[in-house]
Each structure stands twice: as C-alpha cells, then as structure tokens.
Amino acid sequence: MTSVRTLLEKPWIWSFVGALVVWLATIAFTGGYGAGGMVTAALSLAVFTVIVGVGQMFVITLGPGNVDLSLPANIGLASAVAMKVMGGSDAMIVVGLLAALACGAAIGAINYLLIWALRIPPIIATLSASFIIQSVDISYGRGLQIKPPPGFADFTNWQVLGIPALAMLAVVFTIGAALALQRMIYGRSVLAIGQNIRAAWLAGVHVGRIRFLTYTLCGALGGIDGALLAGYFRGANVDIGNEYLLASIAVVVIGGTSVAGGKANVPGVWGAGLFLVLLLTMLNTFGVSAGVRLVLTGLIIVGVITAAGGEKAVR
Amino acid sequence: MTAIAPGTVPKASPRGSAARARMLRGLLPALSLALVLIAIAWLNPRAISYFGFNLMLNLAIPIALATIAQMFVIAGNELDLSIGTFVGFVGCVTATWLRDAPLLGILVLMGSIGVYALLGALIHLRNLPSIVVTLGMSFVWQGLAILILPKPGGRAPDWLLSILSFKPPYIPFPILAALLIAAVVHFGLMRTSYGVILRGSGGNAAALRRAGWSLLKTKVVLFALTGLFGVLSGMALIGITTSADANIGNGYTLLSIAGVILGGGEFVGGRVSPIGAVLGALTLALAASPLLTFMHIPPDWQVAANGAILIIVLAARVLISRRER
Numbered sequence: 001m002t003s004v005r006t007l008l009e010k011p012w013i014w015s016f017v018g019a020l021v022v023w024l025a026t027i028a029f030t031g032g033y034g035a036g037g038m039v040t041a042a043l044s045l046a047v048f049t050v051i052v053g054v055g056q057m058f059v060i061t062l063g064p065g066n067v068d069l070s071l072p073a074n075i076g077l078a079s080a081v082a083m084k085v086m087g088g089s090d091a092m093i094v095v096g097l098l099a100a101l102a103c104g105a106a107i108g109a110i111n112y113l114l115i116w117a118l119r120i121p122p123i124i125a126t127l128s129a130s131f132i133i134q135s136v137d138i139s140y141g142r143g144l145q146i147k148p149p150p151g152f153a154d155f156t157n158w159q160v161l162g163i164p165a166l167a168m169l170a171v172v173f174t175i176g177a178a179l180a181l182q183r184m185i186y187g188r189s190v191l192a193i194g195q196n197i198r199a200a201w202l203a204g205v206h207v208g209r210i211r212f213l214t215y216t217l218c219g220a221l222g223g224i225d226g227a228l229l230a231g232y233f234r235g236a237n238v239d240i241g242n243e244y245l246l247a248s249i250a251v252v253v254i255g256g257t258s259v260a261g262g263k264a265n266v267p268g269v270w271g272a273g274l275f276l277v278l279l280l281t282m283l284n285t286f287g288v289s290a291g292v293r294l295v296l297t298g299l300i301i302v303g304v305i306t307a308a309g310g311e312k313a314v315r
Numbered sequence: 316m317t318a319i320a321p322g323t324v325p326k327a328s329p330r331g332s333a334a335r336a337r338m339l340r341g342l343l344p345a346l347s348l349a350l351v352l353i354a355i356a357w358l359n360p361r362a363i364s365y366f367g368f369n370l371m372l373n374l375a376i377p378i379a380l381a382t383i384a385q386m387f388v389i390a391g392n393e394l395d396l397s398i399g400t401f402v403g404f405v406g407c408v409t410a411t412w413l414r415d416a417p418l419l420g421i422l423v424l425m426g427s428i429g430v431y432a433l434l435g436a437l438i439h440l441r442n443l444p445s446i447v448v449t450l451g452m453s454f455v456w457q458g459l460a461i462l463i464l465p466k467p468g469g470r471a472p473d474w475l476l477s478i479l480s481f482k483p484p485y486i487p488f489p490i491l492a493a494l495l496i497a498a499v500v501h502f503g504l505m506r507t508s509y510g511v512i513l514r515g516s517g518g519n520a521a522a523l524r525r526a527g528w529s530l531l532k533t534k535v536v537l538f539a540l541t542g543l544f545g546v547l548s549g550m551a552l553i554g555i556t557t558s559a560d561a562n563i564g565n566g567y568t569l570l571s572i573a574g575v576i577l578g579g580g581e582f583v584g585g586r587v588s589p590i591g592a593v594l595g596a597l598t599l600a601l602a603a604s605p606l607l608t609f610m611h612i613p614p615d616w617q618v619a620a621n622g623a624i625l626i627i628v629l630a631a632r633v634l635i636s637r638r639e640r
Contacts, residue, residue, distance in 0.1 A: 065582050067446075069569075118630045124576050127569055128629075131622025139615040246450055259444035291465070294458025301451030306441055 011256025015271030018254075018304055019278050026282040036162055038281055044157075044164040044232070046273035051170060051225045052244050053251040053269040054177045055218035059122075060252050062214055063194045063261035066122045070130035071222045071248055074107045075241025077133050078226030080141035083148060083236040090151040097227050104223015105216050107133060112215035116208065137238050148231045156231035166228065171270075178266035190214055194261030247276060254304055275304075339635050344578045344594035347628040351601045365487055372489035375600040376479070377402070377552035379493050381567045382574035382596040383500050383589060384544035389575050390504070390587045391537040392517040393438065393445035397453035398545055398571050401427070402564030404456040405549025410469025410559035413550075417472070424546050431542025432535045439534040453568070460561035467560035471553045479554035493593050500589035513537055517585025574599050577628060598628070 023042075027035040052071055059068045078100040086096035107129065114125040147153070158165040181187035189210045192200040201207045225244070230236040253259055254275065255268025279300060283293040355371070356363045362371060381402055388395045405424065413420030434452065438445050481488050504510040515523050516533035524530055548567070553559050576582075577598055578591030602624045612620050 114626065118626065119633045120626075120629045121576065121582055123582070124573060124625065124629060127573065128622040128625040131625070132619040135616045135619030135622075138618075142615070246453070249446065250450060253444060253447040259446055289462070291458045291460075291462035294454045294461065296458075298451045298454030298456075298458065301454065302448055305443055305447050305451065306437065 012265050012268030012271055014304065014307065015255050015268050015275050019271055019275040022275060022278040022282050026278070026285050029282075029285055038278070040159060040162045040164065042274055042277045042281060043167040044159075045277045046270070047164065047166045047170045048225055048229055048232070049244065049247045049251050049273040049276065050174060050269055051221050051228070052218075052248040053255070053273060054174060054266065055221035056248040057252045057255075057257050057264050057266070057269055058177075058181075058190055058214045059218045060249075060257060060259060061190050061194045061261055061264040062211060063197055064259070066194075066261065067249065068108075068111065068126050068215065068218050068222075069123060069245060070107060070111055070126040070133060071218070072241035072243075072245045073130040073133035073137060074104055074219055074222035075226035075229065075244055076236075076238050077107070077137040077140070078103045078223035079230035079236035079240050080137055080144055080226075080238075081223075082227035083144065083146045083230050084140075086146075086149050086152065088147055088149050090149045093149055093152045093155075096152075097224065100223045100227035101220050102223070104226065105220035107222070108216040108219020109212070111219060112212045115215070116212070134238075141236060141238055144236055146236070147234055152231045153234055156228055166232075174266055174270060181264055181266060186210065186213065191262055191264065194258075194263070196262075247273075250301060251276065254301065340632070341579065341588075341591075343632050343635060344588070344591040344598070347577065347631065348594050348598045348601070350628075351598055351624070355601065365485070368487040368490060369482075372487065372493075372597065372600055373555060374552070375489045375597050376492045376496075377548045377555065378567070378570060378574065378600045379496055379593045379596040380544050380548035380551055381564075381571040382578070382592045383496060384541045384548060385571035386500075386575045386578075386580060386587045386589060386592045387504075387513075387537045387540040387544065388445065389572075389580055389582060390514050390517050390585050391534055392520075392583050392585070393534075393537075394572070394582070395449045395541055396446060396568055397449040397456055398541070398548075399564045399566060399568030400453045400456040400460065401542075401545045402549040402552060402567050403559075403561055404460040404463075404564075405546050406553045406556075406559040406563050407460040407464040407469065407561055409475070409550050409553040410471055411463055413475075414470060414472040428539055428542035428546060431545070432539040435534040435536075435538025436531060438538075439531050457561065457565075464559055464561055467558065469553075469559045471557050471559075475550060475554040476557060479551060493597055497590045497593040500593075504587075504589055509536075514585040514587070517583065517587075570599055571596075573625060577625070579632075 019042075023035075023038065026038060027033075052075070056068055056071065059066050081103045082096045082100035085099040086092045111122070111126050111129050114120055114129060115122050118125070120128075148156075156166055160168070179187075181190070189200065189205045192203065192205050193207055193210060197207060222241075226236075226241060229240050233240065251269050251272035254272035255270075256265040257263060257268065279297060280293075283296055288296070352363070361367060381398055385395055385398055405427065408420055408423050408427075411420075412423060434448060437443065438448055479488075483491055504513060512523065512528055513533055513536060515528075516530055516537070520530055523533070549564065552563065556563065574595040575587065575592050576595070578588055578593070578595030580587040580592060580595075602621060
C-alpha cells in the first residue's frame with residue numbers, strides 16, 4: 001500500500017495513467033481489435049515528441065521564460081538538410097544525420113547568442129530566430145523532393161516484435177538524459193539555475209556555459225528529430241515540425257516538469273508523449289470530426305493538468 | 316524571466332542619468348515606430364498619406380486589440396497562448412451567429428468572456444501554469460471555430476462593416492482607433508486605483524494579499540479583460556476582412572506577445588504599458604508587410620525580415636536599458 005502511495009506521489013505517474021486509460025477506452029470501443037498495433041503505432045509516433053520534448057524539458061527547467069519556440073522551424077530545416085546531404089544514398093546516412101545534428105546545434109547556439117548578447121527574453125529570441133530559420137528553410141528547401149535513402153527509411157520504420165527500433169533507442173536516450181539530469185554536474189547545474197539563477201551563480205555554477213549548452217542541446221535534438229521525421233515520413237517538408245511547438249511544451253508540462261523551472265521529469269515526457277498520441281488515436285477511432293477532436297484534445301489537456309494539480313506555491 | 320545576468324546588481328547611478336535613461340526607454344516603442352515609418356517614407360514617400368496609412372494599417376486595429384488582450388494576462392505574470400485561436404473563434408461567431416441571430420451571438424461572446432474569467436479562477440485556485448491551460452484552450456477554441464464554420468465564409472454584420480469602414484477627416488481611422496484604445500486602457504490600468512492593484516498582482520502578489528486584496532479577483536478580472544479585448548479584436552478583424560475562416564487568427568498569439576514586449580512590457584513583475592503595447596502592435600503591423608514590399612524583398616525572405624526587425628528593435632532597447640541599470 002505504501003509503495004502504491006509513493007508511486008502515486010510521483011508527478012509522472014499521471015501521464016502514464018492517462019495514456020493507459022485512453023488506450024483501454026479505445027480497445028473497449030473496438031472490442032479488443034488492434035490493441036497491439038495501436039501500441040506499436042503510438043510508440044513510433046511518440047518517439048519524435050519525446051526527443052524534442054526532452055530538449056524542451058532541459059530548456060524549460062532553466063527557469064521561467066526559458067522556452068524554445070524555434071523547434072518547429074529547426075525541425076523543418078534539419079529535415080531538408082538531412083535529405084539533401086543524404087541525397088538518397090545509403091552511404092551518406094551517417095553524414096546526413098551528423099549534418100542535421102550540426103544544423104540543429106548551430107540554431108540552438110544562435111538562439112542562446114541572441115538571448116545572451118541582446119538580453120532578449122528567450123521566448124522572443126527563439127521566436128525571432130524561428131522566423132529567420134523558416135525563411136532559410138523555404139528558400140533552401142524549395143522544390144526539394146529527395147526521398148530518404150531506402151536504408152534510412154527502413155531503419156526509421158523498423159520493428160522488432162512489434163516494438164519500433166527507434167523507440168528502443170529513444171528509451172536508451174531518455175535513460176541517458178535522466179542520468180545526465182540527476183547524476184551529472186551538467187544536469188544538477190541546470191536544476192540549480194532553474195531554482196535560483198543568482199544562488200546558482202554565487203555557488204559557482206557556470207551559468208552562461210550551462211545555458212549555452214542547454215540551448216545547443218535542445219537545438220541539436222530538434223535537428224536529429226527533423227532527420228528522423230524525414231526518414232519516417234519519407235521526405236522533408238517545411239511544415240514537418242509544425243505540430244511539435246505545442247506538443248514539445250505540452251509533453252514537458254503534462255509529464256510533471258515544473259514550468260517555473262528547477263524541477264524536471266524525464267519519465268513523464270514518455271508518458272505524456274504516449275498519452276497525446278493515444279488520445280489522437282482514440283478520437284480518430286471514435287470517428288469524431290476534426291472540430292470535436294480538437295475540442296476534446298484541449299479539454300482533456302486542461303482536465304489532466306487540473307487533476308494532476310499545479311505545484312504548491314513557493315514564490 | 317528576462318535574462319538576469321548575475322552580478323549586475325542595480326548600481327546607485329547618478330539620479331539624473333538614470334531618469335534620462337528611463338525616459339528614453341519609455342520612448343523606445345515610439346522611437347521604433349518612428350524608425351519603421353521613416354524607413355517607409357524613404358522607400359516610398361507616397362505611402363505617407365491618408366490613403367497610404369489606411370492601407371498599411373489595415374489590420375492594425377485587431378492586432379492592437381489582441382496585443383492589449385495579451386498585455387492584461389502578462390500584467391498578472393501569466394501568458395495566453397490561446398489568444399490567436401480565440402480571435403479566430405470570435406471571428407467565426409461574428410461572421411455567422413452575430414449576423415443571423417444577434418441575440419445568440421451576443422450570448423456566445425459574453426459566455427466566452429465568462430470562460431476566460433473561469434480560466435483565471437481555475438489557474439489561481441489550482442495554481443496551474445497558465446501556459447499549459449491556455450495551450451489546451453487553444454485547441455478548444457480552434458475546434459469550436461471549425462465546428463461553427465467548417466469552411467471559410469460567413470459575412471460580417473452590416474453595422475460592424477460600417478463602423479470599420481468609417482473614414483474620419485484628416486486622420487486615418489486605424490490611427491484614431493489606436494489612439495482611442497491606448498487612451499482608454501492607459502487610463503483604466505495606469506490611472507485608476509484598481510488598475511494599480513491589477514498590476515500589483517503581477518508585481519508583488521504576496522504584498523497585495525497581506526494588504527487584504529483578493530488575488531482570485533485580480534486574476535479573474537485580468538483574464539476577463541483579456542477575453543473582452545480578444546472578443547473586440549476578433550470582431551474588428553471580421554469587420555475588416557468581411558468574412559471569416561477558422562484559422563484566421565492563428566498568427567495573433569505570437570504577434571500579440573511580440574507586441575507587448577516591443578512595447579516595453581516585461582513577462583514578470585506587472586511591468587506593462589498600454590500605450591507601448593499599442594505602439595508595438597502598430598510597429599509590427601507596419602513592419603509585417605508594406606515595408607517589405609517596398610524594399611522588394613522576395614516573398615521567401617519576408618518572414619526572415621520580420622524576425623530581423625524584431626531583433627533590431629529589441630537590440631536597440633537593450634542598449635538603452637543597459638544604461639539604466
């Protein structure tokens with residue numbers, strides 16, 4: 001009983017409970033049909049949200065106002081860069097991935113440069129940057145119709161016993177992220193900055209360096225996500241990352257990370273990512289119209305966050 | 316919230332220069348607007364005319380109203396990520412029910428302001444992050460808009476059309492309307508005693524609570540005001556475009572946040588300026604397209620130019636406010 005209680009006190013448990021409830025509701029509706037396929041599909045789609053969600057989580061943990069709004073543009077550009085560099089040839093897959101990674105990291109670094117040099121609030125800095133990136137992408141990716149190399153497309157869609165390979169890799173990656181957050185100086189510094197930037201600075205944390213690293217990391221994750229998305233959906237696209245602006249923020253917060261900063265939660269990102277994807281699947285299965293689907297998605301997000309409750313007032 | 320560089324404790328600088336810097340900072344929104352205007356005048360002198368302003372500031376009224384709406388939540392240290400889709404929702408209601416069944420339309424719009432007030436209460440009582448709640452609501456408004464108006468269409472009520480096509484002598488209507496909006500909100504928020512309380516709820520909530528003010532009430536009032544100005548913005552938008560589309564307001568979320576910041580507002584501390592916000596909105600409205608068309612910037616790069624203008628203006632502001640510290 002006590003173990004159940006300690007489990008219930010974990011902030012991330014609610015996102016998994018939500019995902020489970022949604023999944024059960026859907027298979028109850030279909031009479032058990034497609035229960036396994038649904039999990040496979042949910043896992044493969046949730047991966048993309050989880051990857052950017054983790055990046056966004058580190059950024060949001062830096063404290064109030066820290067958020068990366070340039071992720072959608074970043075994903076779009078990186079998807080184009082990856083496809084162009086790979087050029088449809090299997091030999092170039094690794095180079096293409098590295099190029100997307102570098103492109104994303106550069107965007108993250110530029111974001112922080114704007115925040116630091118101009119002392120603009122991160123929301124506005126990343127927003128302005130995203131305008132510019134979007135233009136670069138439109139201009140660079142014009143008429144880009146390169147298919148991903150067959151090996152890469154197969155890899156992003158590869159499944160072992162119904163579990164997508166990408167999802168397994170992403171689990172390994174999130175475990176690494178959780179370790180970095182809780183056990184490494186970098187992660188502890190991020191948390192310290194989020195709790196009190198001035199106290200962290202006085203305690204000797206390299207505030208500037210850590211923030212720079214965090215924005216660069218988030219950008220790099222956006223870049224790799226763009227490349228993977230282009231592989232999964234078989235082609236780059238300017239709008240490929242559009243839904244990840246809201247999704248990346250939503251998974252972070254539904255997953256139990258504090259928007260006030262200083263408190264992060266890695267498992268919750270997975271739970272929330274699965275929850276969002278399964279929610280969409282459920283509403284599609286019920287056959288509701290696009291309008292009703294949006295309304296229900298919104299109400300459920302508000303409902304979940306209300307039920308999970310905010311943090312106790314600290315300020 | 317703003318990147319507080321550690322170690323830059325406000326120094327006791329000579330009072331005169333600090334005051335001058337503060338004034339300069341207050342003037343900055345006006346200066347950036349002037350800068351954009353000068354750029355336009357230089358590129359195309361004919362644009363600076365009654366007709367030119369009417370054309371260039373076409374969408375300035377809804378943008379200014381949406382920016383004011385956003386300013387109210389920001390004054391309370393919150394953020395509304397749903398204002399854009401809310402404007403779209405209001406637009407759809409305006410172009411359908413408000414014309415065909417005015418009573419129903421009015422009730423729905425009043426109800427939507429009530430929803431905003433309830434959100435404020437919910438956010439306060441459950442101590443929820445407004446970013447997420449409004450994020451969720453943005454889906455709700457968008458969904459409702461699609462349900463009301465599945466395909467672009469509808470038509471604005473005639474009285475609304477005639478209000479927004481009003482052509483006063485000498486001063487273009489958008490400028491007149493912007494002045495009016497700025498004056499009314501400035502008086503309400505900066506010059507009345509409850510306005511001070513409202514801003515105080517963002518500045519020092521604990522102090523207000525100890526002084527016996529209800530923080531629940533301030534939050535509800537701020538959110539209701541956001542809803543009210545969101546409704547006005549949506550109606551004005553439809554009065555100009557004459558028909559609606561469920562996605563018509565989507566860009567307004569980011570535009571309104573940028574407008575508030577351009578206008579000298581800050582994300583925390585209840586530091587906002589209604590006049591600045593309106594000026595910021597005008598700057599954005601001007602910078603958005605006419606300037607770029609005059610400069611012969613290819614369409615691919617227009618979005619980038621928008622971003623660049625934002626960055627330049629904010630950089631100028633930093634140069635000035637750095638002296639203030």
